[in-house]
Amino acid sequence: MTNTYYEFFCPVKVIAGKAALEHIPYELTGLAAKRPMIVTDKGVRAAGLLDPVIAACEESGLEIISIYDDVPPDSSTTVVRDIAAIYRKEKCDSIIAVGGGSAIDTGKAVNILVSEGGTDIAKYAGAGVLKHPLKPFFVVPTTAGTGSEVTSVAVITDEKKGVKLPFTSSFLLPNAAIIDPRMTLTLPPHITAATAMDAMTHAVESFTCMAKNPLSDAYATAAIKKVSQSLLHVMDNPKDSDGRLELAQASTMAGIAFSNSMVGLVHSLGHATGAICHLPHGLCMSLYLPYVLEYNLETIRQPLGELLLYLEGPEIYAATPASRRAEASISALRKLRDALYKRCQLPRTLKETGKVSEDQLDHIAEMALDDGSIMFNPKEVSLKDARAVLQRAWA
Amino acid sequence: MLAKRIQPLAFQARRLYVELMFQVMGRALQAVSEVDSEVQGEAQALPKGFLFEMMVMPEGAKLIVEHIGNGRFHYHGGSAPRPADVSIKFKHIAHAFLVLSFQEKTAVAFANDRMLVDGDVSYAVRMTRILNRLESFILPKIIAKRAVKEYPENLHLPEKLISAAQIYLKVATHFVQTARA
Numbered sequence: 229m230t231n232t233y234y235e236f237f238c239p240v241k242v243i244a245g246k247a248a249l250e251h252i253p254y255e256l257t258g259l260a261a262k263r264p265m266i267v268t269d270k271g272v273r274a275a276g277l278l279d280p281v282i283a284a285c286e287e288s289g290l291e292i293i294s295i296y297d298d299v300p301p302d303s304s305t306t307v308v309r310d311i312a313a314i315y316r317k318e319k320c321d322s323i324i325a326v327g328g329g330s331a332i333d334t335g336k337a338v339n340i341l342v343s344e345g346g347t348d349i350a351k352y353a354g355a356g357v358l359k360h361p362l363k364p365f366f367v368v369p370t371t372a373g374t375g376s377e378v379t380s381v382a383v384i385t386d387e388k389k390g391v392k393l394p395f396t397s398s399f400l401l402p403n404a405a406i407i408d409p410r411m412t413l414t415l416p417p418h419i420t421a422a423t424a425m426d427a428m429t430h431a432v433e434s435f436t437c438m439a440k441n442p443l444s445d446a447y448a449t450a451a452i453k454k455v456s457q458s459l460l461h462v463m464d465n466p467k468d469s470d471g472r473l474e475l476a477q478a479s480t481m482a483g484i485a486f487s488n489s490m491v492g493l494v495h496s497l498g499h500a501t502g503a504i505c506h507l508p509h510g511l512c513m514s515l516y517l518p519y520v521l522e523y524n525l526e527t528i529r530q531p532l533g534e535l536l537l538y539l540e541g542p543e544i545y546a547a548t549p550a551s552r553r554a555e556a557s558i559s560a561l562r563k564l565r566d567a568l569y570k571r572c573q574l575p576r577t578l579k580e581t582g583k584v585s586e587d588q589l590d591h592i593a594e595m596a597l598d599d600g601s602i603m604f605n606p607k608e609v610s611l612k613d614a615r616a617v618l619q620r621a622w623a
Numbered sequence: 624m625l626a627k628r629i630q631p632l633a634f635q636a637r638r639l640y641v642e643l644m645f646q647v648m649g650r651a652l653q654a655v656s657e658v659d660s661e662v663q664g665e666a667q668a669l670p671k672g673f674l675f676e677m678m679v680m681p682e683g684a685k686l687i688v689e690h691i692g693n694g695r696f697h698y699h700g701g702s703a704p705r706p707a708d709v710s711i712k713f714k715h716i717a718h719a720f721l722v723l724s725f726q727e728k729t730a731v732a733f734a735n736d737r738m739l740v741d742g743d744v745s746y747a748v749r750m751t752r753i754l755n756r757l758e759s760f761i762l763p764k765i766i767a768k769r770a771v772k773e774y775p776e777n778l779h780l781p782e783k784l785i786s787a788a789q790i791y792l793k794v795a796t797h798f799v800q801t802a803r804a
Contacts, residue, residue, distance in 0.1 A: 233735045233736075233737075234735065234736075235735075235736045354741050354742065355739050355740060355741055356739060356741070394744065437734075438730060438731065438733075438734035439734035439735070439736075490734070597748075598668075598745035598746075598748050598749055599744075599745065599748070600740075600744035600745070600747070600748060602748060603730055603733050603734075603748060603751065604730075604733070604734055607772075607773065608771075608772045608773035
């Protein structure tokens with residue numbers, strides 16, 4: 229018997245496809261919730277993405293009691309406290325987060341406060357602090373990449389202390405994730421590309437890092453196949469709702485995969501680059517993915533080689549000698565990045581971003597080394613190693 | 624029948640082994656921070672007074688060290704003067720035994736959800752690097768390779784032997800001092 233052991237958990241009800249939003253009233257009623265509050269941001273509202281959500285509820289006689297649409301890109305403890313105060317004042321009984329990572333994380337944090345009580349979200353920071361189920365919480369993602377709708381983590385900035393507070397608990401998982409292609413139809417090309425590459429990176433790292441397991445592998449490979457088959461098609465046909473649904477589902481599947489098997493060095497470097505150079509997360513993922521896979525290559529040759537089947541399809545997989553499949557997988561990802569660069573100039577190197585200077589690389593490497601995800605990278609990473617990967621990603 | 628009789632003894636032995644290993648590791652952490660500049664460099668990034676704890680849930684053995692400044696650690700034994708800043712918690716003594724008997728690497732134990740991190744994850748990552756460095760020094764290479772993700776290529780035998788001797792001497796001295804006190 230080997231020492232193999234793993235855990236896998238995802239109790240989120242996934243409601244996906246055409247007219248998925250129209251299931252919200254029924255699902256809320258099933259949880260005895262009648263007074264929902266929407267948490268979102270101004271961009272989502274301005275894009276008209278709230279309209280179908282509100283219409284779907286009103287048509288079923290369910291009134292949205294309150295809408296908070298001022299969630300900032302980096303949500304803070306103050307914002308969470310303010311939203312919780314409105315929730316209590318309006319006597320709401322459930323939360324629907326509509327948006328990307330920030331709105332979803334804010335919704336999770338507000339749910340902690342309104343369920344557990346108090347006004348200081350900081351005291352619930354950390355792992356395993358929550359001991360009870362929270363109020364009914366639904367998530368409607370408006371990007372196809374973060375996978376936050378199926379993760380048990382939220383990150384909120386404590387403005388006073390200037391630190392990011394992590395919250396980890398299975399009780400943060402929403403009761404339902406509503407994946408409706410209408411919510412991503414109007415995403416601009418560069419965001420479509422970056423967020424899809426975020427999902428791709430979640431899936432690839434999930435499949436190649438230390439905590440991989442048979443169940444997360446199944447979700448990861450399915451997600452990679454969907455992104456590989458649909459991303460360029462959606463870039464060329466942005467109004468194709470079937471393609472949009474494929475990407476949205478891929479994002480959720482990749483989210484389920486990585487929340488159960490974690491991620492590695494791509495994320496460590498991406499988190500550090502995002503913090504220092506303020507580059508979007510998805511862009512960082514796309515940028516670093518091939519360079520990190522090259523760094524990890526000899527440790528992950530076998531699983532990376534398997535991914536060629538999902539990246540390029542059975543014909544190319546069968547025609548490629550087993551010993552060359554890992555390199556061919558990296559080439560497939562490079563080819564995809566080149567195609568995205570051609571369509572929306574999604575940067576492939578740090579230099580191409582125009583927002584990073586070479587003298588920042590040391591700082592990025594140092595910060596990446598202290599990132600939690602580096603623990604799960606299959607190969608040990610020293611400061612020198614991280615710096616070398618950054619140098620290769622420079623130009 | 625015999626197995627049933629032996630089982631409580633085996634559990635007792637396992638508990639004693641984990642307690643002993645925590646005591647050795649705690650003292651060795653203090654010692655390595657006095658002899659190795661790389662560990663000192665890593666530890667200097669921790670706030671002065673930073674308390675690090677490793678423990679077995681729910682109320683099992685504990686190892687507590689404090690960063691007392693300049694990259695130096697002080698071993699507090701199993702009781703902390705205040706709540707720890709970062710705590711690595713084994714979910715069960717069986718999981719602690721797997722790691723401390725080098726049947727499972729620390730990184731693999733994290734990946735396998737054998738333990739939880741409570742506190743700032745970046746500090747936990749730093750402390751894990753320090754623990755890896757310590758294990759690379761004090762364990763024979765063949766065992767250290769089972770304990771750490773990657774045995775450091777630049778750690779050559781003379782440096783390893785000298786550092787290990789210094790660490791073990793300090794650990795032994797500390798044990799004697801504690802016994803006398």
